[in-house]
């Protein structure tokens with residue numbers, strides 16, 4: 001479903017990705033760990049086609065949709081969380097308001113709360129970002145440091161959410177510094193010096 005072959009990427013003279021190859025299938029959960037600046041976000045940006053690799057190839061089916069939480073997504077700061085998510089889904093003509101409301105409520109965000117996103121905490125913003133990456137039933141879900149700022153209950157819900165995505169046959173790829181206990185990982189990699197090392 002996703003094939004990543006021999007990606008290379010440099011910024012100016014700095015080689016960030018030397019040789020990145022891996023593949024993922026529907027229903028798999030993949031973890032990529034690595035230190036700050038090792039290139040995790042760069043891999044996601046290339047898969048999401050925000051950034052071009054210097055060489056190498058990415059293959060996925062033409063009907064595949066990608067959801068992504070990468071770095072700090074921008075929002076309409078003076079609007080509510082629900083308005084923001086609904087707006088983003090409408091841009092793709094793919095709004096399922098009931099689903100958005102349910103995803104928010106399940107994650108402890110009251111969809112009817114009138115608080116503007118500018119007043120959201122880091123964890124609340126992360127939840128919006130995670131919901132945005134899955135609310136349109138995307139087939140491949142890329143989550144970059146998704147658990148930043150999440151409290152214990154939200155972490156537990158996140159683990160359940162990833163299991164649900166797996167059960168729904170999504171391919172979920174998570175990048176983070178550390179290993180989250182209880183996650184249903186099928187493959188784990190460590191990104192070191194621009195190369196992915198399998199941890200199995």
Ligand SMILES: Nc1ncnc2c1ncn2[C@@H]1O[C@H](COP(=O)(O)OP(=O)(O)OP(=O)(O)O)[C@@H](O)[C@H]1O
Pocket residue numbers: 011012016034035036037038039040041042043
């Ligand atoms: N647009 C860019 N221009 C120049 N250098 C960049 C650019 N994007 C990333 N880099 C550099 O590439 C390296 C990898 O960055 P990247 O954000 O992919 O790492 P990361 O593993 O996601 O880091 P973190 O864990 O801190 O989020 C860093 O040295 C960064 O400074």
